[in-house]
Amino acid sequence: MLRKLPEKNNALIDFSSNDYLGLARNPKVSEVGARILENEDSAENGATGSRLITGNHGLYTKTEKMLADFHHCASALVFNSGYDANLGFFASVPQRGDVVFYDELIHASIRDGISLGNAQKQKFLHNNLKNLEEKIRKEKSKLLPDAEIYVVTESVFSMDGDSPNLLKMAAICKEYQCNLVVDEAHSVGVLGKTGKGLVPHLGIEKEVFARIVTFGKAIGCHGAAILGSEYLKEYLTNFARSFIYTTGLPPHSLANIQAAHQQMANSDSVIRLQENIGFFKSEIKRMGLGHRFIDSQSAIHCLKMGNVEVAKNASAKLKEAHFDVRAILSPTVPLGEEGLRICLHSFNTKAQMEDLLILLKGLSE
Numbered sequence: 001m002l003r004k005l006p007e008k009n010n011a012l013i014d015f016s017s018n019d020y021l022g023l024a025r026n027p028k029v030s031e032v033g034a035r036i037l038e039n040e041d042s043a044e045n046g047a048t049g050s051r052l053i054t055g056n057h058g059l060y061t062k063t064e065k066m067l068a069d070f071h072h073c074a075s076a077l078v079f080n081s082g083y084d085a086n087l088g089f090f091a092s093v094p095q096r097g098d099v100v101f102y103d104e105l106i107h108a109s110i111r112d113g114i115s116l117g118n119a120q121k122q123k124f125l126h127n128n129l130k131n132l133e134e135k136i137r138k139e140k141s142k143l144l145p146d147a148e149i150y151v152v153t154e155s156v157f158s159m160d161g162d163s164p165n166l167l168k169m170a171a172i173c174k175e176y177q178c179n180l181v182v183d184e185a186h187s188v189g190v191l192g193k194t195g196k197g198l199v200p201h202l203g204i205e206k207e208v209f210a211r212i213v214t215f216g217k218a219i220g221c222h223g224a225a226i227l228g229s230e231y232l233k234e235y236l237t238n239f240a241r242s243f244i245y246t247t248g249l250p251p252h253s254l255a256n257i258q259a260a261h262q263q264m265a266n267s268d269s270v271i272r273l274q275e276n277i278g279f280f281k282s283e284i285k286r287m288g289l290g291h292r293f294i295d296s297q298s299a300i301h302c303l304k305m306g307n308v309e310v311a312k313n314a315s316a317k318l319k320e321a322h323f324d325v326r327a328i329l330s331p332t333v334p335l336g337e338e339g340l341r342i343c344l345h346s347f348n349t350k351a352q353m354e355d356l357l358i359l360l361k362g363l364s365e
């Protein structure tokens, strides 16, 4: 079955976008962004070149400093998207003779990056740390003494919304001297008191080799950054091809990324989102739907339906009732794992969440 581009329908109640905090539609972000641009005296519509040639606008330095401070790390390097960031990192950092262990449900951008690189790859069972440890132990004895091991996971899995036991994973990585890489695309703006993501929430910043944060989800803009050491930043600037051979972001994108972070810090939207997640979870339980959902602390909640047609029909029925909930189909998820992906937002009301669950209960009976 071929994919088709859907029409955007703003009249529906949004339970499908990644705009978890409503920042993509918040006019204050573009107002503040415009002021930041004015202060920079920047009239360019576009970057005018790659970052290594003419595209390295002064706003890049300020945005990267803001990101490093916000995320408690030594440095941040902005990429044009999360896809580019993962591609650039995994194609260039792990070397021939190294090994990358990745969760079997890892995002396509990470898989593609690993495939472009020269390191060996091995997948481990989803969120299964016993399986990961066994594989590391087995592989380590075969590696040359200077080989590096990378372990990559997502702090919130993009389709199912579940999370690994990151504390335990960090401890395993420490024990076996592995470099832990965490994609925080769906946890920024969602997890932790101030929405910094799972790594700062657990206080394990120093135990993580690199983090990927993206701005197209809760931040409501576009772009991404790799967080890590100064040395990593310098390395990526020299070797990550998806960073080097592309035009930089336009100045207004960088201004809006800064403005969106300010807006997130100055509003209660993260708290409202977390309250909504708590409410949704308690309603799932109250309505006896717990067994149908994958357990999640995040904004993404997945109702498994196990069949393409059932998932598509459920999504269509919800649309008739003005709810925008998307069916997630193979090959985005493995065959037989099809279901509905429900994204919660700070702006969803309790009544909307209740009505949605009542409909879902009817559909899944």
Ligand SMILES: Cc1ncc(COP(=O)(O)O)c(C=O)c1O
Pocket (backbone or CB within 6 Å): 081, 082, 083, 084, 086, 107, 109, 154, 158, 183, 185, 186, 214, 215, 216, 223, 224
């Ligand atoms: C876990 C994860 N990493 C990376 C990306 C890519 O980010 P972007 O949309 O900025 O390219 C996504 C987006 O779908 C994602 O879900």
